[in-house]
Amino acid sequence: MTGVRALSLLLAISACTWHPAVQAQPSPQVQERITAAIKAANSTNIDYTKFVNVFIGTDNYGDVCPGASVPFGMVKFSTDLTGYAPAGYVTDNTQTIRGLSPLHDSGTGSSLGTYGNFEIMPMLCPGGFNTCATTLATRERFRKNNTDEASPGYFSQIMDNDIQMEATSTRRAGLERFTFPKGSKPYFVLDLSNDLPASFAGGTMDIDPVKGRITIGGLWGSSFGPGSLNYQAFACYDLLDGGKQTLDDSRGKLIVLFSLIGDQYESGALFSYSGKATQINIRVGVSFVSTDQACQNAEEEVGDTSFEEIMAQSVALWNEKLSKIEIDVPNTPANVTELLYSSLYRASLTPNNATGETQGVFAGTTHPYFDSLYCSWDTFRTYYPLMSLHSPVEFAQIVDNYIDGWRKNGWMPECRANNLPGWTQGGSSGDVIVGHFALNYHNEASELGIDLGELYSAMLADGDINPAEWDVQGRQVDVYKQYGFVPFSVLDSSSTGRQTREGSRTLEYAFEDFAIRQVALLLDKTDDVTTYSNRSLFYRNVFDTSITSDGFSSTHSLHVSPPSALIDSPFEDFAQKRYPNGTFFFTDPVDCSPNDKDDSRECSLQGDNEVGFYESSSWEYSWFAPHDTAHLITLMGGNNTFVKRLDHFFNAGYYLAGNEPSFQTPIGYHYANHPSHSVDRVRQIVFENFDITPAGLPGNDDQAAMATLLVFHLLGLYPVPSTTQFLVLSPFMPKYTIHNSFLNSSTTVTAKNFDQRSVQKTIPEGVAAYVKQVTINGQQTESRCHFDFYDTFRLGGDIEIELVPDGESVDNCAGSLPESLSTGGWSTIR
Ligand SMILES: *[C@@H]1O[C@H](CO)[C@@H](O)[C@H](O)[C@H]1NC(C)=O
Ligand SMILES: *[C@@H]1O[C@H](CO)[C@@H](O)[C@H](O)[C@H]1NC(C)=O
Ligand SMILES: *[C@@H]1O[C@H](CO)[C@@H](O)[C@H](O)[C@H]1NC(C)=O
Numbered sequence: 001m002t003g004v005r006a007l008s009l010l011l012a013i014s015a016c017t018w019h020p021a022v023q024a025q026p027s028p029q030v031q032e033r034i035t036a037a038i039k040a041a042n043s044t045n046i047d048y049t050k051f052v053n054v055f056i057g058t059d060n061y062g063d064v065c066p067g068a069s070v071p072f073g074m075v076k077f078s079t080d081l082t083g084y085a086p087a088g089y090v091t092d093n094t095q096t097i098r099g100l101s102p103l104h105d106s107g108t109g110s111s112l113g114t115y116g117n118f119e120i121m122p123m124l125c126p127g128g129f130n131t132c133a134t135t136l137a138t139r140e141r142f143r144k145n146n147t148d149e150a151s152p153g154y155f156s157q158i159m160d161n162d163i164q165m166e167a168t169s170t171r172r173a174g175l176e177r178f179t180f181p182k183g184s185k186p187y188f189v190l191d192l193s194n195d196l197p198a199s200f201a202g203g204t205m206d207i208d209p210v211k212g213r214i215t216i217g218g219l220w221g222s223s224f225g226p227g228s229l230n231y232q233a234f235a236c237y238d239l240l241d242g243g244k245q246t247l248d249d250s251r252g253k254l255i256v257l258f259s260l261i262g263d264q265y266e267s268g269a270l271f272s273y274s275g276k277a278t279q280i281n282i283r284v285g286v287s288f289v290s291t292d293q294a295c296q297n298a299e300e301e302v303g304d305t306s307f308e309e310i311m312a313q314s315v316a317l318w319n320e321k322l323s324k325i326e327i328d329v330p331n332t333p334a335n336v337t338e339l340l341y342s343s344l345y346r347a348s349l350t351p352n353n354a355t356g357e358t359q360g361v362f363a364g365t366t367h368p369y370f371d372s373l374y375c376s377w378d379t380f381r382t383y384y385p386l387m388s389l390h391s392p393v394e395f396a397q398i399v400d401n402y403i404d405g406w407r408k409n410g411w412m413p414e415c416r417a418n419n420l421p422g423w424t425q426g427g428s429s430g431d432v433i434v435g436h437f438a439l440n441y442h443n444e445a446s447e448l449g450i451d452l453g454e455l456y457s458a459m460l461a462d463g464d465i466n467p468a469e470w471d472v473q474g475r476q477v478d479v480y481k482q483y484g485f486v487p488f489s490v491l492d493s494s495s496t497g498r499q500t501r502e503g504s505r506t507l508e509y510a511f512e513d514f515a516i517r518q519v520a521l522l523l524d525k526t527d528d529v530t531t532y533s534n535r536s537l538f539y540r541n542v543f544d545t546s547i548t549s550d551g552f553s554s555t556h557s558l559h560v561s562p563p564s565a566l567i568d569s570p571f572e573d574f575a576q577k578r579y580p581n582g583t584f585f586f587t588d589p590v591d592c593s594p595n596d597k598d599d600s601r602e603c604s605l606q607g608d609n610e611v612g613f614y615e616s617s618s619w620e621y622s623w624f625a626p627h628d629t630a631h632l633i634t635l636m637g638g639n640n641t642f643v644k645r646l647d648h649f650f651n652a653g654y655y656l657a658g659n660e661p662s663f664q665t666p667i668g669y670h671y672a673n674h675p676s677h678s679v680d681r682v683r684q685i686v687f688e689n690f691d692i693t694p695a696g697l698p699g700n701d702d703q704a705a706m707a708t709l710l711v712f713h714l715l716g717l718y719p720v721p722s723t724t725q726f727l728v729l730s731p732f733m734p735k736y737t738i739h740n741s742f743l744n745s746s747t748t749v750t751a752k753n754f755d756q757r758s759v760q761k762t763i764p765e766g767v768a769a770y771v772k773q774v775t776i777n778g779q780q781t782e783s784r785c786h787f788d789f790y791d792t793f794r795l796g797g798d799i800e801i802e803l804v805p806d807g808e809s810v811d812n813c814a815g816s817l818p819e820s821l822s823t824g825g826w827s828t829i830r
């Protein structure tokens with residue numbers, strides 16, 4: 001849940017009451033087509049793109065871009081809608097279209113939107129050239145209800161004037177196709193200045209009437225970062241379709257440039273076509289380097305290739321990504337197939353690959369480059385661990401991009417937005433991401449282009465070197481080291497940044513320190529292992545034993561019986577922010593939770609966020625110590641109280657499915673030796689929060705953090721970041737195979753006794769769904785609660801998860817619990 005620029009997330013949910021529009025988009029044919037494809041699927045020649053619903057997350061603040069894109073494409077063609085539409089498109093049919101544009105991001109929470117530069121708008125202008133409505137406000141149009149169409153590599157909209165706009169793309173270029181009603185004359189406005197956040201800071205448009213080419217270049221601002229910074233972007237529009245189309249020159253000029261300055265700059269080009277053509281093809285290239293490079297990108301990536309061929313190439317690229325996970329389609333519930341492949345699609349949609357398109361300090365870098373990392377606090381938990389399972393080559397490129405941030409800036413990026421440094425949310429979560437890579441692929445690191453020495457130096461810079469300004473990179477590390485926590489209201493003479501979120505920053509810094517400790521252990525840096533192991537336990541320093549919240553009753557929603565002891569006192573020990581002298585600053589653990597009665601409380605990046613937690617309550621964030629949950633259990637009063645507190649957390653409504661600090665909480669029961677409870681809880685939260693409709697995400701996709709969380713839930717796995725451990729749960733499908741084409745390994749997971757009836761919110765009595773036993777290539781595992789990447793997906797082979805109906809009979813790990821530092825866990829590196 002990346003924070004919106006000036007609006008707390010909780011406010012966004014509670015203050016703007018959401019009235020869903022009458023469902024009129026997308027076209028009902030989108031779902032009909034997917035349903036038919038799933039029904040028809042057999043084991044030969046599967047086209048996985050046909051299972052993908054790109055509209056999931058385009059309503060209910062999902063902020064997903066359904067536009068035409070290749071995997072990790074820099075170009076994502078989508079229309080830009082009015083209202084709250086950070087990714088350009090939303091299904092809400094009360095909003096109007098401003099134009100079609102090539103640059104977008106997917107799953108980012110900026111309230112103002114991100115990119116949307118270089119909009120083109122087709123129009124009819126029945127009264128002729130001089131009557132065309134050219135400004136943003138006047139050119140907006142409604143869509144025809146029930147007509148929006150899109151699929152991987154393709155996007156189409158029909159406006160209420162019957163003009164259809166279609167697009168398909170390559171990494172940095174693409175084709176737009178406009179179909180006008182018969183007998184009409186095609187007019188277009190091409191916008192120079194407007195982007196979604198209205199951040200234009202100057203630019204130029206050049207017109208070559210002979211070539212039929214318009215080039216645009218300019219400066220715009222970030223959607224989630226300091227407003228003082230600008231990025232450059234360029235586009236190249238070729239209007240003649242290789243000479244098959246002719247521009248209108250009835251006015252003596254091929255193209256007229258207009259320039260209107262009202263509240264904001266409005267400038268661009270207006271042009272029309274001669275002849276009887278009703279279909280117009282326009283080729284577009286983009287670049288972050290120059291207009292020349294934008295034109296070259298269009299020439300090299302598209303050339304004179306047809307719309308259909310570019311689309312087919314895109315579909316082939318998508319199938320290569322989507323087929324990394326294969327399932328038994330006929331025996332998998334249809335909604336699960338659609339959810340899985342739609343989520344896997346988004347898991348390769350971002351970050352946008354802008355390699356070779358660098359600017360600022362990255363200009364001319366020889367390393368891979370991605371234009372946004374939006375933000376690491378969101379993606380370290382599930383996004384990169386999923387990529388790590390099957391795509392180490394792509395993962396290594398992104399890791400190299402993080403390290404390049406350290407090479408160029410001295411610290412790794414935390415949140416890059418629109419090529420610019422974005423706001424830090426937790427600390428330096430990039431440490432966890434590169435740490436996860438190192439732990440999982442240290443044997444192959446150099447082959448994958450990663451120097452582990454450099455990777456480690458980058459982590460140490462984040463962990464040890466205080467930046468002058470930690471709002472955009474690094475951490476407030478001097479005072480953190482001095483006090484053992486991030487103190488509230490401290491006179492910090494060594495750095496500046498927003499003095500808020502001291503509770504959650506301490507919890508995140510401690511986990512980032514654990515990531516550094518893991519790589520120190522890997523590289524035999526003995527002293528650092530001691531230092532960073534110690535620092536990784538600093539999370540304990542913000543727990544205030546004197547805080548209590550909420551009593552609880554003995555009622556439980558899950559049908560698996562809770563442990564017997566009933567305690568009727570309130571829960572104790574919650575994370576709190578702390579003064580430098582050690583005194584805790586009291587904030588109610590309920591504050592900033594969904595149960596907070598004060599709608600106006602600031603909970604995000606605002607300077608007057610007083611609670612001490614980022615977009616969360618203390619109720620929610622106090623679960624966060626993924627490397628040492630065993631001690632958290634002790635802090636909270638033992639296993640029974642811990643389980644009751646988890647139950648209460650969910651039943652009383654403190655849980656926020658769409659918020660990253662909550663990602664691992666439903667599986668917390670594993671650590672208290674109650675894995676069947678985790679199975680029940682995951683079924684419940686999946687069915688309460690995710691589905692195949694446009695509103696089917698519990699909030700912002702956060703560059704597919706949410707998509708990849710759902711993938712893990714469906715697979716019956718959960719990763720512990722910066723380790724190689726997976727927690728084992730109950731798959732939502734009978735069988736899946738994960739291919740890792742770099743390691744040349746294929747691993748098939750079979751859910752023995754799988755029963756489709758278990759795939760619902762509450763597992764019915766007598767239906768097999770609980771994990772009794774796990775075998776890896778015929779060998780039973782020591783524990784049924786967890787296994788390791790080095791014993792499973794790295795090697796390939798067969799994993800069998802045997803399911804039984806009686807959850808209670810198997811509600812313990814029958815072996816070791818998942819690891820925690822304080823109980824001797826994480827003692828060796830695989
Ligand atoms: C499997 O599906 C493909 C593509 O839909 C189809 O052409 C083929 O006939 C099917 N094969 C069988 C055995 O049903
Ligand atoms: C779309 O349908 C809604 C009712 O659901 C209606 O109010 C609106 O006018 C329709 N829009 C168009 C462009 O026909
Ligand atoms: C990014 O683009 C570069 C240049 O085309 C390519 O080599 C690389 O494989 C791409 N990376 C990803 C993750 O798509």
Ligand SMILES: *[C@@H]1O[C@H](CO)[C@@H](O)[C@H](O)[C@H]1NC(C)=O
Nearest residue numbers: 484531533534535537538540
């Ligand atoms: C961490 O180090 C500090 C300072 O050396 C020491 O006081 C503390 O006991 C250590 N904590 C742990 C958990 O080892």
Ligand SMILES: *[C@@H]1O[C@H](CO)[C@@H](O)[C@H](O)[C@H]1NC(C)=O
Nearest residue numbers: 489578579580581582583584
């Ligand atoms: C610690 O500092 C705070 C803020 O200045 C103050 O209110 C509190 O009384 C101090 N605690 C002690 C034990 O001195």
Ligand SMILES: *[C@@H]1O[C@H](CO)[C@@H](O)[C@H](O)[C@H]1NC(C)=O
Nearest residue numbers: 633634637638639672673817
């Ligand atoms: C919780 O239960 C586990 C497994 O039975 C046990 O090892 C652990 O010591 C218990 N934790 C506490 C704090 O009692």
Ligand SMILES: *[C@@H]1O[C@H](CO)[C@@H](O)[C@H](O)[C@H]1NC(C)=O
Nearest residue numbers: 333334335690691692693759
């Ligand atoms: C599949 O999802 C749709 C849309 O959420 C829902 O109406 C339908 O009941 C689901 N089907 C099953 C079998 O769960």
Ligand SMILES: *[C@@H]1O[C@H](CO)[C@@H](O)[C@H](O)[C@H]1NC(C)=O
Nearest residue numbers: 444447740741742743744745
């Ligand atoms: C995977 O297989 C390819 C082609 O057979 C081979 O070139 C490559 O070295 C193998 N990779 C590993 C990690 O074994």
